[in-house]
Amino acid sequence: MKKRQFDAIVVGGGAAGLYTALCLSESLSANSSGLAARKICLITKDNLSISASDWAQGGIAAVMHSDDSSLLHAEDTLKAGAGLCEPAAVKVLVNSARTQIEKLITLGVDFDREIGGLLAMTLEAAHSRRRVLHAADATGHALVSKLAARVLERENIQVLSETIVLDLLMQQGRCNGLFCFSLNQNLSKNPSEIECLIAPVVVLATGGGAHVFSQTTNPPSSTGDGVSIAWRAGGLVRDMEFVQFHPTALAVKDAPRFLISEAVRGEGAHLVDDKGDRFTFEYDPHGELAPRDVVSRAVFTHLQKTGASTVFLDLKPIPPDRIAHRFPNIIKICQQWQIDIFSDPIPVTPAAHYCMGGIVTDADGKTSISGLYAVGETASTGVHGANRLASNSLLECFVFGVRLADSVIKDQIDLQVDLPASIDYPEVLDPAPEIFNSQTQAIKDALRSIVWQAAGICRQKAELEQALTQIQAWRQELINLKSYTRLWVETNNLADFAYLLVKSALFRTESRGAHYRLDYPDPDPTWQQHTLIHAEEISRSPLASEI
Ligand SMILES: Cc1cc2nc3c(=O)[nH]c(=O)nc-3n(C[C@H](O)[C@H](O)[C@H](O)COP(=O)(O)OP(=O)(O)OC[C@H]3O[C@@H](n4cnc5c(N)ncnc54)[C@H](O)[C@@H]3O)c2cc1C
Incomplete structure (x- = not known):
């Protein structure tokens, strides 16, 4: 097996991975005798221009003006999190926001400005102030393109694109590297090309x-x-049942569920039913700008009540020049589906958008496994609780990315791992027959449907139990279909992820934040606790600090 050694490996080319790699590159270089001595590897299974981060539209939350305060930002975050945020982590998030925005600007990110040069701010749901910085409606792209350019300039960062990570290299309970393979080769014909990065x-x-x-x-x-x-390596994962459903994804037959940013409602668009009536106030006094889970459930319930198939976003209350200035990308995408957003209401539907739970980390990105760190959406730092405040997720990538890099240096981690004499990835496969691919694809499609049906916006015991049994059967089947293809690796990961999510949704017998159980429709104060999974064990764990 091919082996390579680095001082640090970052898996991910989104906002969290790019920024963490940049910060690590700076901190490691500053603390070493020379750049060449400190080598960082950044791996992405696509290339640096493909990630959820690149797709982010609305913006990034931060307190930048005097009419706002970190205290208010913290209050809004805690309220959206419905009692499950870790207050200490929230404090870190809101207090560090301004410094990270300033750093992003020095790295070349252009946020929109008002005439006169003041940073422009928009309003999003559940924010008590206009505090969302943006770059038109393509904020993610503006961030990622600049960060990727900076990463490519760094001599001590080696980027491995189109390379997929399979599993971690675990030795005596410590993570000492990982196994991966390049997607540009036919691994089912030549499985020896799995690499071990240490x-x-x-x-x-x-x-x-x-x-x-x-x-x-x-x-x-x-x-x-x-x-x-x-999780497979024995790490702790938390709050997997909490998934944010965004109320307004484009609902056109055969079109992907393209996000129609919340900023559209923030700028004044109305959510209307098929009769043209604004209906969200029937469900919450904040109407269209209630938290996302509330609006998503309002849409779900209203569609069931009226028997209609879709609701609409009506942009007529927004002046046309404002629409043109703020939403050029949404205009373009809608045009591709023959919708002129200046005159036509946009058909929208709720869709799964953001996973609040993930790998448990402390405020420095450390996981329960020594040597392993996590940052960004895959991590559970505790800032999002049971529901994320809009535009806090990009912020989380930067605030916790820099802390992670700093802590690596602070802890003076021994930057040498001895190259083990022999490392074998557990098994080497014979070329997989083509039929494996079609069976794996069929499992992937069915899995995604069942998770949407059983663990979507409204959940209940019987459906969750049925789904869990079926997911377990597919996980077994996938073992027999194993092949080193992107399809198999991702389907296998989706099946494990679905297992953790559905198991947690079944375990939490209450409704809170984005987790809504039809059979337990109210919050239960005894459930103001995290859901923790370690191997097959699921348990409750109290919040680390009081609110
Ligand atoms: C349409 C959309 C709009 C959004 N708008 C906003 C917004 O306005 N504001 C906001 O704050 N948040 C927004 N979000 C959420 C936000 O974009 C994400 O939470 C955030 O970008 C996550 O960043 P990340 O770096 O953690 O992950 P990602 O950006 O998803 O990057 C993950 C990276 O990991 C790589 N990777 C994954 N698995 C492997 C593997 N096995 N091997 C190798 N590489 C791997 C991927 O290739 C990718 O490079 C939006 C999300 C979406 C989908």
């Missing part, structure tokens, strides 16, 4: 797993790989 610091920045739902705003690469990889 490093004392491995960072999972692999993003979320919302692609486990058939209806999702996420790219196909959001297959929950990091959570599944860490």
